[in-house]
Structures are given as structure tokens and as C-alpha cells.
Amino acid sequence: MALLELEHVSHRFGGLQALSNVSLGVEEGEVTALIGPNGAGKTTVFNLVTGVYRPAEGSIRLAGQELVGLSPARIVERGVARTFQSIRLFKDLTVLDNVRVAHFARVRYGIGAWLGRSAAFRDEEDAILATSFDLLARFGLERHAFERAGSLPYGDQRRLEIARAMATQPRLLLLDEPAAGMNPAEVERLMQLILWVRDSFGVTIFLIEHQMRVVMGICRVIHVLDFGRLIARGSPDEVRSHPRVLEAYLGKGAREA
Numbered sequence: 001m002a003l004l005e006l007e008h009v010s011h012r013f014g015g016l017q018a019l020s021n022v023s024l025g026v027e028e029g030e031v032t033a034l035i036g037p038n039g040a041g042k043t044t045v046f047n048l049v050t051g052v053y054r055p056a057e058g059s060i061r062l063a064g065q066e067l068v069g070l071s072p073a074r075i076v077e078r079g080v081a082r083t084f085q086s087i088r089l090f091k092d093l094t095v096l097d098n099v100r101v102a103h104f105a106r107v108r109y110g111i112g113a114w115l116g117r118s119a120a121f122r123d124e125e126d127a128i129l130a131t132s133f134d135l136l137a138r139f140g141l142e143r144h145a146f147e148r149a150g151s152l153p154y155g156d157q158r159r160l161e162i163a164r165a166m167a168t169q170p171r172l173l174l175l176d177e178p179a180a181g182m183n184p185a186e187v188e189r190l191m192q193l194i195l196w197v198r199d200s201f202g203v204t205i206f207l208i209e210h211q212m213r214v215v216m217g218i219c220r221v222i223h224v225l226d227f228g229r230l231i232a233r234g235s236p237d238e239v240r241s242h243p244r245v246l247e248a249y250l251g252k253g254a255r256e257a
């Protein structure tokens with residue numbers, strides 16, 4: 001069953017038609033890719049799913065529930081988390097605090113509770129601290145808990161970004177070019193990490209990636225965008241040899257890893 005469904009989604013930036021009539025599904029429990037040349041509209045899809053933009057037309061549903069019209073915060077509550085093309089950690093905060101702050105997306109108490117520091121508030125704080133440590137331990141980052149996030153090696157910063165996204169307990173995790181800027185050894189570890197996250201958290205993963213090694217290695221289904229239109233969909237083997245995909249990439253410098 002498709003956890004995420006886009007139906008006839010279109011989006012325009014001024015005179016630019018960034019997406020035209022895009023319909024696609026992301027199956028629950030799978031790792032699915034969205035690929036395409038630069039400027040094809042991939043990040044725009046993520047920005048529409050997460051409520052950064054509202055599509056001019058179309059429907060975006062998570063487990064059958066409409067997301068269009070909800071604020072980004074509500075969409076996080078519904079179970080969608082993401083990471084960004086360029087790492088967006090709070091680099092001057094500790095590794096632990098990066099994960100702690102993400103929990104506040106799910107916590108509901110007002111300033112009154114915070115000022116009064118009620119017992120319920122302290123219990124919640126303690127629970128968040130314990131869960132944050134637990135999450136760091138699961139991602140193998142606990143020994144860095146009190147270090148500045150910005151001081152971690154690049155691969156670990158990506159790992160922390162994914163850990164932080166998982167703090168909101170998503171059903172769907174969107175990864176925007178997770179392998180960008182990684183060396184081959186880091187890419188290898190990232191591929192293992194993505195599969196491990198899918199299996200151990202039971203989360204569905206939808207990723208944008210230019211590195212074909214990642215896409216072909218861990219994704220069962222690949223959707224291909226070109227100039228805002230879906231031009232192909234299929235398994236790695238089907239997409240690799242699809243004439244429209246070859247045409248879209250040829251001469252545009254498809255980055256093979």
C-alpha cells in the first residue's frame with residue numbers, strides 16, 4: 001500500500017512551471033528514490049510534501065489523509081520528517097541538544113508550564129533527555145553527546161541529522177541528497193545506515209539522490225523527473241535502460257558514482 005500519494009500535483013514559481021501533473025506513490029516500508037537532472041523539480045516535491053509550499057493543483061496524502069493546506073508543523077505531527085540537501089544542524093549546539101530540540105515538535109506545553117517548571121514539565125524533560133540519549137546510542141553517536149555538532153566529521157553530521165529527524169517519530173522520512181559531499185567509504189556507510197533505519201524504525205524512506213550507486217543499490221522503485229514531469233518509474237534495472245531516462249541524462253552529465 002502506498003503510504004505517500006501525490007495525485008496530479010502541479011506547482012509554479014511565477015512564470016516557471018516547476019511541476020506538471022505529477023502523480024506517484026511511495027510504498028510503505030520501502031526505500032524509494034526520486035531522481036532527475038538538476039532543476040527537474042525534486043526538492044520542490046519535498047517542499048510540497050512538507051508544507052513549505054502549497055501546490056497550485058493536486059492532492060498529497062499520507063496514509064490516505066490530505067496534507068495539502070496543513071502547516072509544516074502539522075505535517076511533522078502527521079508523521080513526516082526530512083533532512084536537507086545542505087546539512088542544517090544547529091552547529092553550535094551539542095549533539096545531544098540537536099536531538100533534544102527536535103522532540104519539542106511533539107511536546108505540548110505552554111510558557112506557563114515552562115515558567116512554573118511543574119512536575120509534569122520536569123517529567124517530560126527527563127523523558128526527552130532519556131529518549132535523546134537512547135536515540136544517539138542507537139545511531140552510535142552517544143560518545144559525542146556533549147561535543148559541538150559542527151565539530152563532528154561530515155559523515156557523522158549526516159548521521160546526526162537523520163537521528164534528529166527520527167526524534168519526531170516519523171512514518172515517512174524524506175532524505176534530500178543524503179550522499180552529497182561524501183567520499184566512497186562514507187557513501188557505503190550511509191547506504192547501510194539508510195537500510196538499518198528503515199528496518200529498525202519501520203519507517204518508509206523517500207530519497208532524492210544524484211549518486212547512482214546509492215539509488216541503484218538500495219531503492220526498489222525509482223521515480224524519474226525531468227523538467228517538472230515524471231518521465232519514468234520502475235526498478236533500478238528498468239530505469240537504467242529506459243530510453244527517456246537516458247535521453248534526459250545524456251549530455252546533461254549524469255553523475256555516476
Ligand SMILES: Nc1ncnc2c1ncn2[C@@H]1O[C@H](COP(=O)(O)OP(=O)(O)OP(=O)(O)O)[C@@H](O)[C@H]1O
Nearest residue numbers: 013014016018036037038039040041042043044045
Ligand atoms: N523558491 C523558488 N523560486 C523560484 N524558482 C524556484 C524556487 N525553487 C525552485 N525553483 C526553480 O524550480 C525548478 C525546480 O527546482 P528544484 O530545486 O525543485 O529542482 P531539483 O530537481 O531539486 O534540482 P537540484 O538537483 O539541482 O537540487 C528549478 O528551475 C528552480 O530554479
